[in-house]
Amino acid sequence: MSDLAIKVEDVSKTFRLPYEKNTSVKSAFINVFRTHKKGYQTQKALSSISLEIKKGDFFGIVGRNGSGKSTLLKLLAGIYTPTRGQVHVRGSLTPFIELGVGFNPELTGRENVFLNGALLGFNRKEMQSMYQEVVEFAELERFMDQKLKNYSSGMQVRLAFSIAIRAKSDILLIDEVLAVGDAAFQSKCFEYFRVLKQQGKTVVFVSHDRGAIENFCDRCILIDDGSIVASGAVNTVLKRYNEITLEHIALATSKNTDESKNRWGNQSVEITTAHTYKDGKKLNKYGPYDWIELVMVVKANKKVIAPIYGVTMSRQGESPVFVTNTKIEGVKTADLNINETARVSFKFENIFGNGVYVIAPAVANEDGTAFYDWREDLVKIHISGWGESYIAIHPKHQIKVTNG
Amino acid sequence: MLAELVRTDFKLRYQGSVLGYAWSLLRPLLLFAILYVVFVQFLRLGEGVPHFPVYLLLGIVIWNFFHEMTVQSLTSIVGRGDLIRKIRIPRWIIIVSSSISALINLMLNMLVVIFFMAVSGVELMNTSLLLLPILIEVYIFALGLSLLLSAAYVKYRDVNYIWEVILQAGFYITPILYPLSLITNITLQKLIMLNPMAQTIQAARYSSVTHETITGYQIFDGGWYLYIPYIIVAVTFISGLFYFKTQAKFFAENI
DSSP: OTTEEEEEEEEEEEEEEESSOOOSHHHHHHHHHOTTSOSEEEEEEEEEEEEEEETTOEEEEEOOTTSSHHHHHHHHHTSSOOSEEEEEEOSOEEEESSSSTTOOTTSBHHHHHHHHHHHTTOOHHHHHHHHHHHHHHHTOGGGTTSBGGGSOHHHHHHHHHHHHTTOOOSEEEEOGGGGOSOHHHHHHHHHHHHHHHHHTOEEEEEESOHHHHHHHOSEEEEEETTEEEEEEEHHHHHHHHHHHHHHHHHHHHHTTOOGGGGEESOOSEEEEEEEEEETTEEOOEEOTTOEEEEEEEEEESSOBSSOEEEEEEEETTSOEEEEEETTTTTOOOOOBOTTOEEEEEEEEEOOBOSEEEEEEEEEEOTTSSSEEEEETTOEEEEEOOOSSTTOSBOOOOOOOOOOO | OHHHHHHHHHHHHTTTOSSTTHHHHHHHHHHHHHHIIIIIIISOTTTTSTTHHHHHHHHHHHHHHHHHHHHHHHHHHHHTHHHHHHSOOOHHHHHHHHHHHHHHHHHHHHHHHHHHHHHTTOOOOTTGGGHHHHHHHHHHHHHHHHHHHHHHHHHOTTHHHHHHHHHHHHHHHSSSSSOGGGOOOHHHHHHHHTSHHHHHHHHHHHHHTOSOSOOHHHHHTTOGGGGHHHHHHHHHHHHHHHHHHHHHTTHHHHO
16 A cells, blocks of 8 residues: 555445426425335446556546546545545545635635645645635736636636645645636646656546547546546557447447438438448458448339449548549449349448448439439447557558668 | 634634624624613513513523524535545544534623623622533433434435424524513413523523522422423434434435
8 A cells, every 4th residue: 555545445336316306395305205106216337447647647547428537536535525435535535526626706816825735734834825826826916906807717817826836735636627718728738747647646637538538647447337448558548438338329329320411312312221341241341451341222113314323431420531433433324214223232341440331322313413312320330459549540651761 | 623613613704794704792782772772671571570681681692602503504414515525534423513613602692681781780699600510411312303303314314494493483482581480370371481492591691590480390399390491401322323323324324
């Protein structure tokens, strides 16, 4: 335990969420007699969390919204009490769940500095000696004797931040809300993180922002649905985090494929099916540089001349990344007689970044002025396996360095 | 941290008023003027009680302290919800800080009382020093109730209204505006004196204003139930402390 700053042993936290909050004595009284019907529902926010954070670690906690990461932070901070298990903390600890806690709009800037400083654990003497620095750093010298309610929100944040960074506790708990704000403020925050790292402070940082975690953390854990799904090196944990995020996006979107809304055209030619294949096998998961073959089958409801076949591939919910059709590529197409079917295949190499993509097949008339059929979101594929998660496309390329 | 919270409370109290802190002294002075005109000049309630205006004022001041402290503390935990949910702060500090700002007010009011004692020629008695332990008893009683009520208020928001009614009733069944001798039924007198507030106010008057005050000691004639008010104070304080302690863990999620 000697080199540990925080030790969490098998901690669970359950919240009781009343259906209708029992905030009156009368309803509490009535509920005594209505024991058969529970007035609340229990929600397990965290279950069996165990972790150890070493002194000097910059420790990240990632997870989607509502996964329980902020609850864990509040448990570490001692704001919540665990339902089961124990949290041990060695050394002084300051949580930054929010900036400027206790700021009162009716007090002047100066008074608020002292109040906020006291809440962060400084005594009056310490505050007096650092007051000048705080004010200078916030660049608010001229405003300190004005009431806080006359400050702009930017000024308030600046003031709060310049007090917060004075905190000299051994352990700092930082919630992601700290890193919101404009770009200038964010870079100030990140600068502060760098200083903390140099000073060798123990920092626990909660975020869903991969970039920040990647830049600062030595180790991190991934929380999903209230339990730790991955822990250890930042790269591997973030990889798992990406996978989880993709799964959830796919789950959320697969439910709302309402055909009629995502289909246009006069139906002179109908797209009956469309699927993607890899080496002739139906598949919707692809890795780097795999060959993706999209095959659509169409059927004509009346005779048409030289239709255009095309596909549009987009990142889910975003603008297209790849569009092609028979006209662009100069591929000749035959006329279709009534009830005649055709099989059209598009084959392309996967250079696209990790994510969920939708491919919309389409059939148009010979000059492209009217659509016969356009089926949005008919095909959905997952692309994963690229090492760098945030890069949109990965064209094959070469680099040459010649010295001298 | 405690000092800073009290300072903030105090600064905010008279925020925006022209006279500012002077109100802390002006309020009891004006109150005294009203009491004097209504009860001494018009109603002539306290005839036969020496120094009745001061007698009245002392009672009012003690009751006001009790009233102010419990009412302020009751909402203090919920009112400071932002602190409780966002930083590590011992919960009791919030109650103690609101109790201290009530105490400061009491001290200022006592200055006014002492001033009027001197003006109306109240003799300094060797029992006057007893006033201090009596006020401490009131403080402990009020603190116990504050802990109990503030913790209950987090869960049940109508504690607020219930307490308002109880205070209103308490104000009338405590001999504050009228001398206890006005009640002729001896059993009723005894019942009234079981209330710690009645006991303390009467004792305070006895010790520092005039010995012609009926105290619990006289009424109960030295019987064991003389101690009931003290027992009530002790039980209230301990159960308040205990309830607050068990509830404090869940303040952050219940607010």
